[in-house]
Amino acid sequence: MNALIVAALLLVLLGVAYQSGWSRSRNLVTAEGVKVHSRPQYHGSYVAIWAMLPALVILGLWAWFGGGITHNYTVSQIPQDTLLALDQVQLNATVSRINAIASGYGIAGEIQPFEQSAGDALRSFQMLTFLGMLLAAAVAGGAALLYARSRVTARLRARNAVERFVNIALLACSAVAILTTVGIVASLVTEAYKFFTFINPLDFFFGTVWNPNNAGTAGNWGSYGLLPLLVGTLMITAIAMLVAVPVGLMAAIYLSQYAPRQLRAVAKPLIEILAGIPTIVFGFFALVTVGPFLRDVGGFFGLSINATSALTAGVVMGIMIIPFVSSLSDDILNQVPRTLRDGAYGLGATKSETIRNVLLPAALPGIVGAFLLAVSRAVGETMIVVLAAGNSPVLRGNPFEPVATITVSIVNQLTGDTDFAGPQSLVGFALGLTLFVITLCLNVVALYIVRRFREQYE
Amino acid sequence: MTDTLSNTHSASLERTKLIRAGLRRRHMSEAIFRGLGLAAIILALGFVALLFTDVFRKGIPAFTQSNLHLAVTFDPTVIDVGPAPARADFTSEAEYNAASLKWQRDVALLNWNTIIEQSMRAAAPAGYEIDTRALLTIPETDARHRVRAMFVENPALLGQTVDVDVLASANATNWIKGNINRDLSDAQQQLSPQARTLIDTFEANGTVSNGFAWSIFTNVDSRAAPASAGLLGAFVGTLWMMLIVVILAVPIGVAAAVYLEEFAPKSRLTDFIEVNINNLAAVPSIVFGLLGAAAFINYMHLPISAPIVGGLVLTLMTLPTIIIATRGALLGVSPALRQAALGMGASKTQMVFHHVLPVTFPSILTATILGVAHALGETAPLLLIGMKAFVASVPTTPFDQATALPVQIYLWQGNENRNFFEPRTAAAIMVLLAVMILLNGVAIYLRSRLEKRA
Numbered sequence: 001m002n003a004l005i006v007a008a009l010l011l012v013l014l015g016v017a018y019q020s021g022w023s024r025s026r027n028l029v030t031a032e033g034v035k036v037h038s039r040p041q042y043h044g045s046y047v048a049i050w051a052m053l054p055a056l057v058i059l060g061l062w063a064w065f066g067g068g069i070t071h072n073y074t075v076s077q078i079p080q081d082t083l084l085a086l087d088q089v090q091l092n093a094t095v096s097r098i099n100a101i102a103s104g105y106g107i108a109g110e111i112q113p114f115e116q117s118a119g120d121a122l123r124s125f126q127m128l129t130f131l132g133m134l135l136a137a138a139v140a141g142g143a144a145l146l147y148a149r150s151r152v153t154a155r156l157r158a159r160n161a162v163e164r165f166v167n168i169a170l171l172a173c174s175a176v177a178i179l180t181t182v183g184i185v186a187s188l189v190t191e192a193y194k195f196f197t198f199i200n201p202l203d204f205f206f207g208t209v210w211n212p213n214n215a216g217t218a219g220n221w222g223s224y225g226l227l228p229l230l231v232g233t234l235m236i237t238a239i240a241m242l243v244a245v246p247v248g249l250m251a252a253i254y255l256s257q258y259a260p261r262q263l264r265a266v267a268k269p270l271i272e273i274l275a276g277i278p279t280i281v282f283g284f285f286a287l288v289t290v291g292p293f294l295r296d297v298g299g300f301f302g303l304s305i306n307a308t309s310a311l312t313a314g315v316v317m318g319i320m321i322i323p324f325v326s327s328l329s330d331d332i333l334n335q336v337p338r339t340l341r342d343g344a345y346g347l348g349a350t351k352s353e354t355i356r357n358v359l360l361p362a363a364l365p366g367i368v369g370a371f372l373l374a375v376s377r378a379v380g381e382t383m384i385v386v387l388a389a390g391n392s393p394v395l396r397g398n399p400f401e402p403v404a405t406i407t408v409s410i411v412n413q414l415t416g417d418t419d420f421a422g423p424q425s426l427v428g429f430a431l432g433l434t435l436f437v438i439t440l441c442l443n444v445v446a447l448y449i450v451r452r453f454r455e456q457y458e
Numbered sequence: 459m460t461d462t463l464s465n466t467h468s469a470s471l472e473r474t475k476l477i478r479a480g481l482r483r484r485h486m487s488e489a490i491f492r493g494l495g496l497a498a499i500i501l502a503l504g505f506v507a508l509l510f511t512d513v514f515r516k517g518i519p520a521f522t523q524s525n526l527h528l529a530v531t532f533d534p535t536v537i538d539v540g541p542a543p544a545r546a547d548f549t550s551e552a553e554y555n556a557a558s559l560k561w562q563r564d565v566a567l568l569n570w571n572t573i574i575e576q577s578m579r580a581a582a583p584a585g586y587e588i589d590t591r592a593l594l595t596i597p598e599t600d601a602r603h604r605v606r607a608m609f610v611e612n613p614a615l616l617g618q619t620v621d622v623d624v625l626a627s628a629n630a631t632n633w634i635k636g637n638i639n640r641d642l643s644d645a646q647q648q649l650s651p652q653a654r655t656l657i658d659t660f661e662a663n664g665t666v667s668n669g670f671a672w673s674i675f676t677n678v679d680s681r682a683a684p685a686s687a688g689l690l691g692a693f694v695g696t697l698w699m700m701l702i703v704v705i706l707a708v709p710i711g712v713a714a715a716v717y718l719e720e721f722a723p724k725s726r727l728t729d730f731i732e733v734n735i736n737n738l739a740a741v742p743s744i745v746f747g748l749l750g751a752a753a754f755i756n757y758m759h760l761p762i763s764a765p766i767v768g769g770l771v772l773t774l775m776t777l778p779t780i781i782i783a784t785r786g787a788l789l790g791v792s793p794a795l796r797q798a799a800l801g802m803g804a805s806k807t808q809m810v811f812h813h814v815l816p817v818t819f820p821s822i823l824t825a826t827i828l829g830v831a832h833a834l835g836e837t838a839p840l841l842l843i844g845m846k847a848f849v850a851s852v853p854t855t856p857f858d859q860a861t862a863l864p865v866q867i868y869l870w871q872g873n874e875n876r877n878f879f880e881p882r883t884a885a886a887i888m889v890l891l892a893v894m895i896l897l898n899g900v901a902i903y904l905r906s907r908l909e910k911r912a
Contacts, residue, residue, distance in 0.1 A: 251495070251501075271499075278834070279835070280868055380742020382743070386838075436742075
C-alpha cells in the first residue's frame with residue numbers, strides 16, 4: 001500500500017517536473033523569439049531528472065536504513081527491566097508481536113500492557129516517519145525542480161545534460177553484469193572461507209570419503225572429501241561427451257555439407273528443440289525410461305547395470321548436449337574459408353576426404369573450443385544428475401553403479417535450512433566455488449580458442 | 459616406336475585400373491561417411507521423437523480422472539448443529555461475525571466423514587459388507603471438505619439429498635485405470651479386497667466415471683489429498699517470476715548492450731565487461747542459485763521461497779543472453795542508417811534511440827522470449843533458494859511463498875505414490891512443454907512478421 005502511494009507520488013512529481021520544464025522552454029521560444037539550444041522535450045526531461053534524483057535518494061536512504069531505525073525505536077519502547085530479562089530469540093518474538101499490534105492485525109495470546117503501549121507508540125512512529133519521509137522527499141524534489149526550472153534558459157544545453165545522464169544510466173546497467181560476477185565470487189568465497197574454518201581445505205580437496213554428518217555438532221561434522229564427487233562428475237561428463245560429440249559433430253557435418261536444403265530447413269530446428277527442453281524433463285526421461293531400458297539391456301548381456309547410474313545420467317546428458325555441440329560446430333565449419341574446400345576439390349578429393357583432411361583440421365581449434373564449452377555445461381548440469389545418477393557418493397570407477405556429483409551434493413546440502421552456521425550447509429559454497437573455478441577455466445580457455453580461431457580466418 | 463607406345467598405353471591402362479580400384483574404395487568410404495552423418499541426424503531426431511512420445515504416452519492418461527457421483531444426504535442426525543446465525547438477529551456486525559464464526563467452527567467439528575460414508579453405502583449394493591476405514595479409502599480425503607463447504611454456503615441443504623461429484627482417491631484411480639497390477643497379492647495392494655471389488659461394482663453401475671482432470675489446472679498442490687493436486691499455485695508462481703524477469707532483464711539487458719556496442723570507449727574496462735558477460739552466459743545455473751541463497755536471502759533477508767528472489771536470480775541468469783543477442787542485433791544494423799541520422803544532425807544518443815534501436819526491435823523481442831523460455835524451465839537455482847518447499851496456496855504477491863512449474867515437476871516425481879504421480883508428473887511436463895512451445899512459436903511468428911514489415 002505504502003509502496004503504491006510512494007510510486008504514485010513519484011509519478012506525479014515526474015509529470016509535473018517534465019511539464020514545467022517543457023512549458024518554460026516553450027515560453028522561451030514564443031516570448032523572445034530567440035534560438036533555443038535544446039528542444040522543449042529535453043528541457044522537460046532535464047527538470048524531471050533534477051527533481052527525481054533527490055527524491056529517489058531520500059527514499060532509497062529510508063529503504064536502506066528505515067528498518068533498522070524502526071527496530072531500534074521498537075526496542076527502546078520496551079521497558080528497561082523487561083528488556084534485560086529477554087534473550088535474543090525472545091526479543092525478536094516480542095518485537096514481532098509489537099509489530100503485529102501496530103499493524104492492527106492483532107495477535108494470539110494475552111497482550112501485556114507494555115506491548116500494547118509499545119504497539120501504539122510504534123504505530124504513530126511509523127505513521128510520522130512515513131509522512132516525514134514523504135515530506136522530505138517532496139520538499140527536496142520540489143526544491144530541485146524549482147532550481148532546475150530557473151536554469152532553463154535559451155542557452156542551457158539541456159540535451160547534452162540529458163544525454164550525459166542517459167549515458168551514465170546505460171553504464172550503470174552494464175555494470176550489473178560485473179556486479180553479478182563480483183556477487184558470485186564474493187558470496188562463494190566468503191561462505192567457502194567460513195566452511196574452511198570448520199574443515200581443513202586439504203581434507204576437503206583430497207579427501208576420499210564423502211559422508212557429511214547432517215545432525216553433527218562440533219568435533220563430529222563428518223567427512224567432506226571432494227574426490228568421490230569429482231570422479232562422479234568427470235565420469236558422467238566423459239560419458240556425455242562420448243555420446244554428444246560424435247553425434248553432434250556428424251550431424252553438423254551432414255547438415256552443413258551434405259543435406260539438401262529442405263532437410264536442413266526441417267532438421268536443424270527440430271534438433272534445436274532438444275536444446276530448449278528444460279533439464280528437469282530430461283531428468284524425468286532418464287529416470288523413468290532410459291534407466292530401466294539400460295538396466296534391461298545390461299541384463300540381456302549379463303551385465304548388472306543400475307537403473308540410476310553414471311551411465312544413465314551420462315547418456316541422457318549427452319543427448320541434451322547434442323544440439324549445443326552441433327550448432328557450435330556448424331558455425332565453426334561455416335567459417336572455414338571456401339577456398340580451402342575448393343582447393344581440395346580441385347585436387348580431386350571426394351567430399352568426405354575434403355571434410356576429413358581439410359575442413360576438420362582447419363576447424364580443429366574451433367571444435368576443441370566448442371568441445372570445452374560442452375564439457376563445462378556437462379560439469380555444471382544439475383537436474384539430470386539429481387534424478388538419474390542415484391546419489392551415491394562413493395569413490396568407484398564402475399559407470400554402471402550409482403554416483404554423485406558436485407552439483408547433486410550442492411542441492412542435497414543446501415536445500416532446507418538457510419542459517420549457514422555449520423559445515424553441513426556451508427560445504428555447498430565450497431563445492432560451488434570448485435564448480436565455478438572449473439567451469440570458469442574451461443570457459444575462458446574455450447572462448448579464447450574460439451576467438452582466436454575466428455580472427456584467424458577473418 | 460610402336461613398342462614404346464603400347465608400353466605407355468598399357469602403363470596408363472594400368473594406372474587407370476589402379477585409380478578405378480582406389481576410386482571404388484574412396485567412394486565406398488564416402489558413402490560410409492555420408493551414411494554416418496545421416497545416422498547422426500536420424501539418431502538426434504529419434505531422441506526428440508522418443509522423448510516426446512514417451513512423455514505424451516505417460517502423461518495423457520493423467521488428464522482423465524475418476525470421479526464418484528454420490529447422492530449426498532445432509533442427514534440432520536449427523537449434522538447436529540443449530541441454525542446458521544442471521545444478521546437480523548444481532549445488533550452489531552461484530553456480534554454477528556463472532557456468532558457465525560462460532561457456528562462455522564461447530565460445523566467443522568461435525569463428523570463429515572459419516573455423511574460421505576452414508577452416501578457411499580447408499581451407492582453400494584444393499585448389504586455389501588465393508589468397514590468404514592476401507593470404504594473411505596475410495597473417495598479422496600478432500601470430499602468431506604467439499605460437502606462441508608456446500609453446507610456452510612447453503613445451510614438450507616439440511617435434510618436434503620444432493621448429487622455431488624467427488625474425486626476418487628489416488629489409489630482408487632490407480633486401480634480403475636490399471637496403473638497398478640491387478641494380479642498383485644492383497645499384501646501388495648494399497649486397497650483392501652472389499653474396496654477393490656466395490657470400485658469395480660461402482661464402475662459397472664455408473665457411480666464411477668472418468669472425466670477430464672480439471673483439477674490439474676484449477677487446484678494447488680496437495681499432500682493430504684493427492685488426487686486433487688494441481689498446478690495452479692506453481693503456475694502463478696512461475697508467472698510472477700517471469701514477470702520480474704521481463705521487467706528487469708529486458709531494460710537492463712538492452713541498456714547494457716547499447717552502452718557496450720554504441721557508447722563504450724574501447725578500453726580495458728569494456729574488454730573486461732565483455733569477457734565477463736560471455737563468461738556469465740556459461741556459468742552453471744546452480745551457481746546463480748548459490749548467489750541467490752547467499753546474497754538475496756542470507757544477506758539482504760528477502761523472504762525465502764518467494765517469487766521475488768527466484769525472479770531476481772533468473773533475471774541475473776537471463777541478462778547475458780539478452781545482452782549478447784541485442785549486441786548482435788545492433789552490430790547488424792546497416793551503417794548507412796547511422797550515417798544518415800548523423801548527417802541530418804542527430805546526436806549520437808538520438809541516432810541510437812531514434813533510429814538504430816527501433817530497427818533491432820524484432821531481434822530483441824525474439825531474444826527476450828527465448829530468454830524467458832529458458833528461465834521458465836530452470837529448476838536447480840530455485841531449489842537452492844527454498845522454492846521446493848511444499849506450498850498449498852496461490853501466491854498473491856511476489857513476496858508470498860510459492861513454487862514453480864519445473865520445481866513442481868521435481869516434487870511430484872519424488873512422491874511416494876509413484877503409480878499415481880508418475881503420469882501426473884508427465885502431465886505437468888506436458889503443460890510446461892506446451893508453455894515453452896507456445897513461447898517459441900510466438901517468438902518465431904513475431905520475428906517473421908516484424909521482419910517482413912521492417
